[in-house]
Amino acid sequence: MPVVIVDGQEIEIGADERLNCIEAARRAGKEIPHYCWHPGLSVVASCRMCLIETGQRDAATGKVTMVPKLVPGCQTPVKDGTVIVTESQLVKDSRARVEEALLIDHPIDCPICDKAGECLLQDYHFEHGQPSRRADLHPFTSRKRDVGPTVTLFVDRCIMCTRCVRFTREVTGTAELMVTSRGAKEEIDVFPGHPLDNKLSGNVVDLCPVGALGDKDFLYQQRVWFLKREANVCGGCSQGCSIFTEHNQDAVYRLKPRENPHVNKWWICDEGRYGWHHLHDQSRILEASRKAHGPNHRGNGAGTPATEPVEWADVVVRLRDDLKAAGRLAVAVSPMMTVEEAWMLCAVARSIDPEAFLSLGYVPVQGADETFPGGFTIRAEKCPNRKGVEEVLAVYGAGGKTWDDLVAHVAAGRADAAWVTAGYPGPWIDTATAESFVGLKQLVVQDFFDSPLMRLATWRLPAAGFAERAGTWVNAAHRAQSFRQAIRPPAGVWPEGRLFWNMLGRRGLYDPVAVRQQIGGSTAALAALAGDMPAVGVDLRLHQLA
Amino acid sequence: MQPFKPVLLEAVGLPDGHTIASYKSRGGYAPLEKTLAEKQPVDVVEMVKASGLRGRGGAGFSTGLKWTFLPKDHPGPIYLCVNADESEPGTFNNRILMEDDPHQVIEGIILSSFATRASTAYIYLRYEYPHSWHRLQGAIDEAYAAGYLGTNIRGTGFSLDIYLHRGAAAYICGEETGLIESLEGKRAWPRIKPPFPAIEGLFRKPTVVNNIETMACVAQIARRGVEWFKSIGVPADPNNPRDPGSYGPKLYCLSGHVEKPGCYEAPLGITARELIDHFGGGVWKGRKAKAVIPGGISMGLMTESELDTPLDFAGPGKVGCLGLGTAAVVVIDDQTSIVDFLHNSARFFAHESCGQCTPCREGTSWSLRILERIRAGKGRLKDLDILLELGQTMGMMPGSTICGLADGAAWPMKNAIKKFRGEFEDYIKRTNPSGWMVTDPVPALPIVGAH
Numbered sequence: 001m002p003v004v005i006v007d008g009q010e011i012e013i014g015a016d017e018r019l020n021c022i023e024a025a026r027r028a029g030k031e032i033p034h035y036c037w038h039p040g041l042s043v044v045a046s047c048r049m050c051l052i053e054t055g056q057r058d059a060a061t062g063k064v065t066m067v068p069k070l071v072p073g074c075q076t077p078v079k080d081g082t083v084i085v086t087e088s089q090l091v092k093d094s095r096a097r098v099e100e101a102l103l104i105d106h107p108i109d110c111p112i113c114d115k116a117g118e119c120l121l122q123d124y125h126f127e128h129g130q131p132s133r134r135a136d137l138h139p140f141t142s143r144k145r146d147v148g149p150t151v152t153l154f155v156d157r158c159i160m161c162t163r164c165v166r167f168t169r170e171v172t173g174t175a176e177l178m179v180t181s182r183g184a185k186e187e188i189d190v191f192p193g194h195p196l197d198n199k200l201s202g203n204v205v206d207l208c209p210v211g212a213l214g215d216k217d218f219l220y221q222q223r224v225w226f227l228k229r230e231a232n233v234c235g236g237c238s239q240g241c242s243i244f245t246e247h248n249q250d251a252v253y254r255l256k257p258r259e260n261p262h263v264n265k266w267w268i269c270d271e272g273r274y275g276w277h278h279l280h281d282q283s284r285i286l287e288a289s290r291k292a293h294g295p296n297h298r299g300n301g302a303g304t305p306a307t308e309p310v311e312w313a314d315v316v317v318r319l320r321d322d323l324k325a326a327g328r329l330a331v332a333v334s335p336m337m338t339v340e341e342a343w344m345l346c347a348v349a350r351s352i353d354p355e356a357f358l359s360l361g362y363v364p365v366q367g368a369d370e371t372f373p374g375g376f377t378i379r380a381e382k383c384p385n386r387k388g389v390e391e392v393l394a395v396y397g398a399g400g401k402t403w404d405d406l407v408a409h410v411a412a413g414r415a416d417a418a419w420v421t422a423g424y425p426g427p428w429i430d431t432a433t434a435e436s437f438v439g440l441k442q443l444v445v446q447d448f449f450d451s452p453l454m455r456l457a458t459w460r461l462p463a464a465g466f467a468e469r470a471g472t473w474v475n476a477a478h479r480a481q482s483f484r485q486a487i488r489p490p491a492g493v494w495p496e497g498r499l500f501w502n503m504l505g506r507r508g509l510y511d512p513v514a515v516r517q518q519i520g521g522s523t524a525a526l527a528a529l530a531g532d533m534p535a536v537g538v539d540l541r542l543h544q545l546a
Numbered sequence: 547m548q549p550f551k552p553v554l555l556e557a558v559g560l561p562d563g564h565t566i567a568s569y570k571s572r573g574g575y576a577p578l579e580k581t582l583a584e585k586q587p588v589d590v591v592e593m594v595k596a597s598g599l600r601g602r603g604g605a606g607f608s609t610g611l612k613w614t615f616l617p618k619d620h621p622g623p624i625y626l627c628v629n630a631d632e633s634e635p636g637t638f639n640n641r642i643l644m645e646d647d648p649h650q651v652i653e654g655i656i657l658s659s660f661a662t663r664a665s666t667a668y669i670y671l672r673y674e675y676p677h678s679w680h681r682l683q684g685a686i687d688e689a690y691a692a693g694y695l696g697t698n699i700r701g702t703g704f705s706l707d708i709y710l711h712r713g714a715a716a717y718i719c720g721e722e723t724g725l726i727e728s729l730e731g732k733r734a735w736p737r738i739k740p741p742f743p744a745i746e747g748l749f750r751k752p753t754v755v756n757n758i759e760t761m762a763c764v765a766q767i768a769r770r771g772v773e774w775f776k777s778i779g780v781p782a783d784p785n786n787p788r789d790p791g792s793y794g795p796k797l798y799c800l801s802g803h804v805e806k807p808g809c810y811e812a813p814l815g816i817t818a819r820e821l822i823d824h825f826g827g828g829v830w831k832g833r834k835a836k837a838v839i840p841g842g843i844s845m846g847l848m849t850e851s852e853l854d855t856p857l858d859f860a861g862p863g864k865v866g867c868l869g870l871g872t873a874a875v876v877v878i879d880d881q882t883s884i885v886d887f888l889h890n891s892a893r894f895f896a897h898e899s900c901g902q903c904t905p906c907r908e909g910t911s912w913s914l915r916i917l918e919r920i921r922a923g924k925g926r927l928k929d930l931d932i933l934l935e936l937g938q939t940m941g942m943m944p945g946s947t948i949c950g951l952a953d954g955a956a957w958p959m960k961n962a963i964k965k966f967r968g969e970f971e972d973y974i975k976r977t978n979p980s981g982w983m984v985t986d987p988v989p990a991l992p993i994v995g996a997h
Contacts, residue, residue, distance in 0.1 A: 043738065044735075044738065044902070045738045046735075046902045046904070046948065047903075047904050048903050048905055048946055048947070069944055069945035070944060070945030070946060093939075094939070094946065097905065097939060097946075098904050101904050101907075101908035101912070102904060104912055105908070133987050134928075134932060134987060135912060135987065136915060136916075136919065136987060136988055136989065136990035136991075137988065137989050138990050139990075159904070160902075160907065178733075179733060182716070182899065183897065183899040183900070183901045183907055183910065183911060184896065184901065184907055184908060184910070184911030186901040186907065
């Protein structure tokens with residue numbers, strides 16, 4: 001195996017690994033500071049922050065020959081015998097000078113900058129910068145301009161790493177951003193009349209190592225050091241991008257991509273990034289309720305019939321009783337729910353009616369899959385877990401059953417009660433489809449917002465949002481990813497899993513990990529779920545083959 | 547000094563010297579026909595290697611060696627880019643060649659393309675040279691008409707097209723990979739190396755970038771032979787195995803405070819003093835030289851006492867300059883303020899820095915602002931230390947930038963401060979009697995842009 005020597009420490013790397021000095025040093029626990037380099041973008045080696053000393057150890061004699069000048073770590077590949085020196089005085093002086101140079105024109109407006117606290121310029125200055133300023137003192141300037149619907153550019157804060165420019169050229173292929181002017185007058189800009197409005201535009205804000213690119217959705221909403229982050233999975237589409245949900249006091253403030261080489265690399269789309277606002281929508285259904293006078297098929301003709309709120313502890317008991325009394329049950333298992341929730345719901349349904357008709361819930365589809373030149377894909381299927389629910393349904397002998405099958409089943413009068421789980425972030429069902437559910441003895445609807453179907457329901461139950469759930473989703477490429485609950489749902493809302501857990505009579509708090517391991521242990525197709533789940537998830541197919 | 551008959555400049559002053567008829571009457575294109583008919587590309591490469599020709603664009607890299615870096619048996623295309631983006635301050639030798647003897651250049655390009663198996667050559671011409679543009683385009687048209695360009699030249703199966711591309715007036719486009727990026731239609735940000743252009747250059751294909759004067763030299767070597775070329779100039783230093791020698795005639799651009807500025811052809815190795823006295827008629831107005839730029843502003847400064855340095859590829863380096871560069875010798879008389887000189891130099895580089903690498907982008911502009919403040923009577927002695935530190939740390943040689951532009955900005959700065967520090971200190975103390983000793987940061991002057 002090739003050996004790389006980082007500050008005297010020998011590190012083994014893979015024989016066919018192509019690493020640069022930054023990546024190799026990271027293996028040795030040494031962070032080489034860098035701005036312009038990003039593993040997902042081309043190498044330009046222009047910020048010069050990663051300058052290091054390198055050399056080569058002769059395999060035969062062990063003699064080390066050093067390169068007589070500094071080299072950029074990002075541009076220098078390592079091979080067997082490469083010597084990397086990251087701590088020498090020459091390297092430290094060089095870093096201090098680059099920091100000093102970058103701060104000559106920087107406004108140093110950290111107190112009013114959104115990036116403060118997660119800014120590389122700040123961090124590196126504390127770690128590598130000079131203790132005092134030598135450059136002349138400039139009056140404060142802060143110019144900003146809109147570069148697109150999602151992003152504001154703070155011109156003076158920019159350090160010209162060009163990550164954003166390369167992103168729009170290499171990953172989205174839209175090339176809206178460019179560099180204008182020359183030398184110290186250089187600025188990032190868009191071409192006149194062509195704003196930064198691609199579907200991945202928010203990523204340039206993540207890429208920006210300083211506060212130059214601000215996310216309009218997040219700007220001035222929260223200081224980043226108040227935010228807590230939870231590793232989550234985006235529920236926006238069946239791609240299932242790995243994300244961090246950043247939140248404070250049960251409020252989400254922003255979503256950030258979480259690196260996952262199997263799914264989304266370093267990126268997420270704007271639809272996912274900004275697709276959390278429904279969590280805090282004022283019109284959410286926030287309590288469980290039941291029609292006061294039993295089933296009322298069409299209401300009283302004057303809008304929604306009167307309902308009475310029901311305590312969750314009562315829901316657990318009375319819902320089961322109502323459904324049992326009604327007779328034949330049909331259940332739609334929403335692809336917004338986790339594998340664990342789907343599995344428990346099926347168990348609950350079959351415990352009420354052993355012959356219960358189970359099917360996949362409504363699958364929202366919008367347009368066609370869209371793949372960008374950099375390989376990133378936005379799926380047309382706007383739900384995170386169709387594959388996972390299908391696997392669970394197959395376990396219960398209901399494989400292949402779809403929402404349309406369920407609607408037909410109900411419309412044909414073959415069910416006395418229906419339980420429709422939904423939880424979609426927007427409108428999803430029209431009145432005509434909802435009409436099929438008229439005439440049932442019991443209709444349980446578990447959803448986020450009011451809908452034509454909800455208005456018919458005898459049991460109105462609130463649903464939880466993606467950050468409020470815990471469990472496992474299986475994306476379109478059969479990759480299962482588990483995540484924990486990031487925020488608590490609003491008072492009055494039980495996540496679906498908690499209700500099903502209690503309806504199954506299980507003790508204690510809902511434990512999605514226990515359920516997942518139980519599923520994995522009992523189902524061959526889902527055996528991969530039994531063990532510990534890595535942060536990047538597991539591919540169910542690989543385990544099925546094995 | 548030995549009498550020397552100009553070769554590269556033989557057409558200067560001839561009526562219609564730029565026409566194909568004049569060029570052929572002086573023996574031009576005959577060597578090309580002979581080469582195409584009788585020789586293989588490798589013979590031309592060997593000829594140029596044997597001649598010891600070193601690139602005339604500034605770096606002085608062996609031309610024949612550069613050609614051998616091209617991959618063998620490459621399916622093509624291979625490109626030849628001819629660098630005519632002559633923008634080093636003080637330099638105008640390419641311009642004379644393109645205006646007065648363009649066919650010499652074109653014959654050199656055809657020979658070089660044949661040697662490198664390039665079937666397309668681009669001439670990247672400086673925007674400010676409209677006359678060169680017309681003359682070169684006229685010469686290219688004449689060469690097509692005469693059958694020296696186009697497909698299957700003279701029935702030999704060798705084909706070549708030459709495209710004349712006008713730049714848009716940016717110094718950085720003279721850097722070879724900046725030139726390539728610009729030709730591709732991109733922002734002229736020099737590329738990181740490796741890969742070098744010989745492996746991956748224009749349109750990601752193997753590419754050779756050569757200077758106009760180098761092309762003219764290739765034509766003359768083909769016409770007059772390797773022995774002739776090696777008889778001129780300075781042989782390799784036997785004590786220095788890394789010195790390949792400086793052979794051949796060289797065009798020296800003499801300007802500044804001399805009586806007779808102009809472009810003069812002399813054997814490599816002429817001293818600056820000989821050049822000034824013999825060709826330039828001495829420093830003007832009977833004054834003495836204070837400093838002399840040996841080869842374009844980015845090469846640094848020689849003092850009066852260093853004027854006996856031979857202007858070959860090795861000479862200027864021995865007195866602390868960067869090198870011979872473009873052999874543009876600029877004379878600065880003893881009445882000129884070195885502070886003004888350095889300010890002017892800094893203004894140029896701050897304006898022309900492409901802005902890609904942090905040390906150059908910020909360093910050139912910082913040094914300009916410091917010098918502006920010094921000239922405004924607000925200088926401090928500490929500024930000289932900062933300028934010197936900038937000069938010593940920015941550039942390709944310390945490794946802090948991608949291309950050599952920053953070295954070009956750094957060399958005049960550190961040369962001027964090291965060699966004329968007394969004058970700087972006197973100036974600062976005289977103009978800023980109350981503040982020259984301050985070491986804390988001072989308020990910046992209102993920013994006057996370099997643009």
